[in-house]
Amino acid sequence: MEYARAFLCGGALCAIGQLLIDKTGLTPARILTGYVVAGVFLTAVGVYGPLVDWGGAGATVPLLGFGYALANGVRTAVSEKGWLGVLTGGLSATAGGIAAAACFALLTALLFRAGDKRL
């Protein structure tokens, strides 16, 4: 059942992104950064936490989830270290994701050649 919820949650968030591309003049870059900021905002107002509880990876994998991790990381770090936490909290919380992206990108570049776009 949790797979179905993750599928619906993640799918809905991706569908919104696609609608933004098709119907608005927003560039893909703006949509991506908008999603991160939206994640931070929705976490701050207490909406995103419950969505993560319900949707699991369907809420944490899309970029709003990155904003969620950033926001929670800052909150935790501030409570532990005070104001310094504003700077350290976000990166600490997302360090795993960022390092994974860099490692897998390097590995992929070493093992494979960049392909052309095929439709």
Place this chain on the structure above:
Amino acid sequence: MEKRIGTSTTRLAHPPAVLSFAAVGGHMEGKGPLRDFFDELSEDNLWGQKTWEQGESEMQRRVLRKALEKAGLQPAELDCVFAGDLLNQCIGSSFSLRDSGIPFFGIYGACSTMGEGLSLAAMLVDGGYANRAAAMTSSHFCTAERQYRMPVPYGSQRTPTAQWTATAAGCCILGKEGDGPYITHVTTGKIVDQGITDPNNMGAAMAAAAYDTLAALFRDTGTGPSDYDLIVTGDLGRLGHDIVCELFARDGIDVTGNHDDCGLLLFDRKQQDMHCGGSGCGCSAGVLNGYLLRGMREKRWNRLLFAPTGALLSPTSSLQGESIPGICHAVVISNTREVK
């Protein structure tokens, strides 16, 4: 005879002849409606090279070689070549001609480069400054994505108004004498900026420039759309093409009857999911130096107005919030030397 007529047009006194032409294309072009009009097609967009940029230079090398072969010429018999492309510092062209030994004029007109090169080559030959001159250009989907947007491996989504940069190169060799077709008029475009800032919507940005140049050509020569068998713009795509028709309609001129666009001709938009159509220097060059010139030699069309358009932006200018300036270079190609 006065060569400069009107505000922007040069009427060539002894219209130079097209000695030969050649076009090469990549894998999407090979699946498109004009695939039979390319001299060479490749499934491999690297063209056997290590990088896409080197692949683009290889396309230019091959298309030049083919055009020379068809004209029965050696590279040394070309007095000069005008070439340019979309890459930083036009390295696609300079590296392709590095070992050719041909005197080289590097030019930049973005997607209007084929029109610009043909204009300059024609004027040089007509003026007696060159016996044989070539105009060449190329574009490549992957190098253009890296140049203007994000590298292909980034995997970004294309918007509905996006155009597909053609992976293609075209070359046209002009000479003083030949069986034709002939370049009779050249109208040099001026830069027109509509204030459009969205780089995903370049067709709309360039449409005003196309209208400006074509209107100047009609005015200067005292002709109208019906004096030409076909009027072809570079790569305005669906949206840009409609805008041009609308702008002319406001003047009471109907261009819808014989007006087409290389970006719409090169690909089957529905089958190939091209969104707004093709673009890039190679789009108009590939369509001209295969489909259009061959059609003229077969007398399908006798008088062609070739007007590719270019968007003169850079990634930096976009990031700085600048709008997109457009330009259109028009060339009249006719099966007879008779000049109006």
